[in-house]
Amino acid sequence: MNYPLTQIPERTEKPRQKGLTMVMDKGLSLRQVEDFLETGENYTDIVKLGWATSFVTPKLKEKLAIYKSAGIPVYFGGTLFEAFIVRKKFDDYRRILDQFGMEYAEISDGSLEMDGDEKCEYIRQLSKQVTVLSEVGSKDEAKIIPPYKWIKLMKAELEAGAWKVIGEAREGGNVGLFRSSGEVRQGLVEEILTEIPEEKIIWEAPQKSQQVWFVKLVGANVNVGNIAPHEVISLETIRLGLRGDTFSHFLDK
């Protein structure tokens, strides 16, 4: 930090098991990755190459190398996994992870129908090859999953070998954990937290109001994801009670 300030909540340090920030790269150039890392490296724990952007992104290997040299793990968005599954090409997907030297992968079922057992089987298999993040929730606005089912799915996927489960929000933050207005489904989140340890969940929270909400509920070291590269500094100030929205939250009462 650039100067001392008291009454700042303690932040975990890298490598973090909680207090993670997962950033979404949806097509940065190599120089833009360097720019992002200059400001965000210490505050970024893992990077997702959004959905299947890795299919069309030029200089993919060079990009992966930059993140690797910064010690930040990268994974392909879950939609890419689903694109291979819907085409019945799981083995191809595994080979491609190897080919690009990926050490993390996301398993999701946001865009297709997949039985819970089938999903857990993919988690079991893939977790022998890489560290697996598994995403719960649908990208479909009309598909409301009740809390008990979120919990059941999360438990099963963690037991099957997922390192973390991700609470789905879509890039725009208007499905899954959130109402179409972007508002958090508070009861859902609180109920999940009674059953699943907070450090095992990454909450997708692309919008500032959502980040504020999770920091207030869970604390400075909540795991959040789908953060835009240029919002990492802002998120860090929200975590530390140094933006208006959380200004009073961590002060001695």
Added chain:
Amino acid sequence: MNYPLTQIPERTEKPRQKGLTMVMDKGLSLRQVEDFLETGENYTDIVKLGWATSFVTPKLKEKLAIYKSAGIPVYFGGTLFEAFIVRKKFDDYRRILDQFGMEYAEISDGSLEMDGDEKCEYIRQLSKQVTVLSEVGSKDEAKIIPPYKWIKLMKAELEAGAWKVIGEAREGGNVGLFRSSGEVRQGLVEEILTEIPEEKIIWEAPQKSQQVWFVKLVGANVNVGNIAPHEVISLETIRLGLRGDTFSHFLDK
């Protein structure tokens, strides 16, 4: 593409006559142009320097040179044409196009009243000097143009020499083709497509939901415009059925 995937719609390749992506540069620095081209060059067919940003943009000639060396045509936004016309300086405008070596120009009447015959006369004259794009639609929310009139204007402007006609949406995507909510005026678009060949129209579609809508209606190789430089990769995945919103659209049924 970085790895093989089946059931991907065929994309046209450069130089494209359909499947065009028109990107709006509203004041990028030279290095930002380079960054954009690193990721977007293969997916970008033409660049518009938004409205009259070219008037105040520093290093304009250097910027034009970068785009030129990448083989991507550039034109000044239609508002600049209108700014000269409202001042009765059409000849000055033509000289400025020459002075900057412009090979494309846009003719529009979004911010002033112009008779259809007068507009076609400008198209006829300017198309002797450059390749002309002509824009139909108003920037004025209150001015609703009925479908038959959109079609009549588009036909006349193509006959007068326009290379493509552009369906106006304003940068924010909330006028012209769109309701103030950003929703597409579906009946209007479908009626236009019964009369004007799809490859002759560039649909302004700055918002993701609009891009998705046009790809679903017209196909992977729809012409769309007013795309932000950092959204070109995203658009390409939407075209290919590799983002959640179009995930199932191109799969074998």
Added chain:
Amino acid sequence: MNYPLTQIPERTEKPRQKGLTMVMDKGLSLRQVEDFLETGENYTDIVKLGWATSFVTPKLKEKLAIYKSAGIPVYFGGTLFEAFIVRKKFDDYRRILDQFGMEYAEISDGSLEMDGDEKCEYIRQLSKQVTVLSEVGSKDEAKIIPPYKWIKLMKAELEAGAWKVIGEAREGGNVGLFRSSGEVRQGLVEEILTEIPEEKIIWEAPQKSQQVWFVKLVGANVNVGNIAPHEVISLETIRLGLRGDTFSHFLDK
């Protein structure tokens, strides 16, 4: 300007006392600062490092040096001042301003309760050390300040030594001067302008519609603030009547 155009309103030139553009840097990397300055240097009068981003921003001294070499003053957002005040560390704050060679500072009370006299006392003390901008208005949506009180506060703070007063809008432009919809509180602004000289006020106007509104009300040389770095070129065209929204405003009638 890159070519001549008539009927363009006269713009003040640097160093400006009116017609100021205050830009918010909320965590740019060094290269991103250079990119912003390449396009925005001539149109940017002062830069705010948003809220307390300076606490977590890497390479802060190098960033300050780049702005300094461009001759653009920088100040830390008012929330940082408040973060020190709420911790009863005003003297520490003054030392930190010295330590970083700051020549400007913002005094605000958007996130805490502060008596008007106390605020003016801070302005008096700090204005012996640096040039002070003082911000009026609350970040709290529920806290509506009536016009006569805005005026009283602004007058008192200018008399206490503030160089300019800032009309609060928050980064999102939805509190203070604005309704939660982002719409300007027109009566409030007009009443303020009957009592406070326009050149003494910087209006926070992060959204385009707000910038348009102020340019139409006050003129091309209105002072506006909280402008995003990549929107400075756009703002300049709005000031000059070269974007659709102000296209007709400065034309000879």
